[in-house]
Amino acid sequence: MKQHGGGDVSQRIATISAHLNPHKLQFELCILNICAYNHNLKMERSSGLESAICRAKGGAPGFRVAILGAAGGIGQPLSMLMKMNPLVSLLHLYDVANTPGVTSDISHMDTSAVVRGFLGPQQLENALTGMDLVIIPAGVPRKPGMTRDDLFNINAGIVKTLCEGVAKCCSKAIVNIISNPVNSTVPIAAEVFKKSGTYDPRRLLGVTMLDVVRANTFVAEVLGLDPREVDVPVVGGHAGVSILPLLSQMKPTCSFTSEETAYLTSRIQNGGTEVVEAKAGAGSATLSMAYAAVKFADACLRGLRGDANVIECAFVPSTVTELPFFASKVRLGRNGIEEIYPLGPLNESERVGLEMAKKELAGSIEKGVSFATK
Ligand SMILES: NC(=O)c1ccc[n+]([C@@H]2O[C@H](COP(=O)([O-])OP(=O)(O)OC[C@H]3O[C@@H](n4cnc5c(N)ncnc54)[C@H](O)[C@@H]3O)[C@@H](O)[C@H]2O)c1
Numbered sequence: 340m341k342q343h344g345g346g347d348v349s350q351r352i353a354t355i356s357a358h359l360n361p362h363k364l365q366f367e368l369c370i371l372n373i374c375a376y377n378h379n380l381k382m383e384r385s386s387g388l389e390s391a392i393c394r395a396k397g398g399a400p401g402f403r404v405a406i407l408g409a410a411g412g413i414g415q416p417l418s419m420l421m422k423m424n425p426l427v428s429l430l431h432l433y434d435v436a437n438t439p440g441v442t443s444d445i446s447h448m449d450t451s452a453v454v455r456g457f458l459g460p461q462q463l464e465n466a467l468t469g470m471d472l473v474i475i476p477a478g479v480p481r482k483p484g485m486t487r488d489d490l491f492n493i494n495a496g497i498v499k500t501l502c503e504g505v506a507k508c509c510s511k512a513i514v515n516i517i518s519n520p521v522n523s524t525v526p527i528a529a530e531v532f533k534k535s536g537t538y539d540p541r542r543l544l545g546v547t548m549l550d551v552v553r554a555n556t557f558v559a560e561v562l563g564l565d566p567r568e569v570d571v572p573v574v575g576g577h578a579g580v581s582i583l584p585l586l587s588q589m590k591p592t593c594s595f596t597s598e599e600t601a602y603l604t605s606r607i608q609n610g611g612t613e614v615v616e617a618k619a620g621a622g623s624a625t626l627s628m629a630y631a632a633v634k635f636a637d638a639c640l641r642g643l644r645g646d647a648n649v650i651e652c653a654f655v656p657s658t659v660t661e662l663p664f665f666a667s668k669v670r671l672g673r674n675g676i677e678e679i680y681p682l683g684p685l686n687e688s689e690r691v692g693l694e695m696a697k698k699e700l701a702g703s704i705e706k707g708v709s710f711a712t713k
């Protein structure tokens with residue numbers, strides 16, 4: 340269709356009005372009105388008046404969420420899914436690269452959350468100011484042959500810097516840490532918050548939801564169930580043997596042979612490595628992680644809203660064991676973590692697994708603490 344400019348619209352209307360076919364006249368007038376509107380819109384945009392015609396923006400009730408590392412493999416689908424969450428009114432996307440493109444793309448989705456992009460350290464404070472929830476997937480992922488701990492040297496510094504920003508700009512926000520090694524990055528975050536005098540252990544959560552998502556999926560496969568009907572608590576931490584699925588406490592109640600238990604425990608503990616090897620150097624889990632992160636973030640937001648009985652597993656500051664951090668079931672509420680549940684009765688193989696998990700965790704926690712306090 341020929342593009343109509345805005346300037347000669349009145350003249351065109353007069354010319355068309357001279358024709359007496361009423362249907363055609365109405366259609367042409369309608370097209371011209373749209374063209375005139377678009378033309379004016381373009382003029383207003385180019386003269387910086389876009390905000391004047393977007394009065395409702397930012398007006399929807401909801402929570403303000405920042406994603407740090409938003410342009411990455413996890414960050415992009417996570418940003419997209421958070422834009423779809425009706426509990427979010429404002430979504431801040433921060434990264435050290437590529438945020439303008441990701442922000443422009445996601446901002447065209449016709450959901451209510453308003454999206455803003457922030458690029459580079461000089462924009463970190465603006466990205467964080469006023470946020471209710473900060474989700475951190477910033478940092479490098481594994482390649483085949485690496486452990487999560489091999490990421491420590493790069494990711495520890497990234498998480499430390501980003502948490503310093505949180506302490507300065509939104510110290511009351513709930514913080515969800517995804518960056519690996521989670522068993523060390525969460526203790527690093529705690530030390531940063533302690534140093535700044537803003538530490539509230541109820542607001543710091545390491546995201547271990549992917550372990551639960553995998554456990555539900557793999558158990559459902561073995562039992563021939565719908566994964567949505569399965570709920571397996573996974574406790575401990577988020578690396579190797581520190582990932583401890585409690586199959587004896589799953590819902591619905593089921594019993595497993597020792598072969599099934601060994602297969603499922605190993606598959607859940609090595610789920611991350613399974614993806615790293617399948618991606619063959621192109622990174623680690625991103626899509627299932629974004630799904631898990633959104634499931635977890637949504638639970639945090641429902642807790643903040645005051646919903647009852649919001650219970651998920653997470654790696655948190657804890658007194659459930661003698662270790663200062665441990666993943667277990669927590670109840671989320673208006674202040675973040677409202678309650679941390681004890682481990683409950685364990686069977687013999689889970690008791691053995693717990694000792695191995697604690698041994699693995701102790702060193703990783705200590706490594707994070709000494710990095711942040713040195
Ligand atoms: N907790 C979990 O269950 C889980 C699951 C999967 C991956 N991870 C971890 O999540 C992290 C990210 O994985 P990915 O696949 O998205 O990696 P990626 O490399 O695709 O993306 C990381 C993003 O972080 C950004 N970034 C780097 N330094 C930054 C900084 N200082 N500030 C802000 N952004 C910064 C990069 O620019 C990039 O866009 C890795 O550490 C990975 O191991 C955790």
Ligand SMILES: O=C(O)C[C@H](O)C(=O)O
Nearest residue numbers: 481519610611612623624
């Ligand atoms: O395995 C990884 O390195 C990424 C993540 O921790 C996962 O469990 O998929």
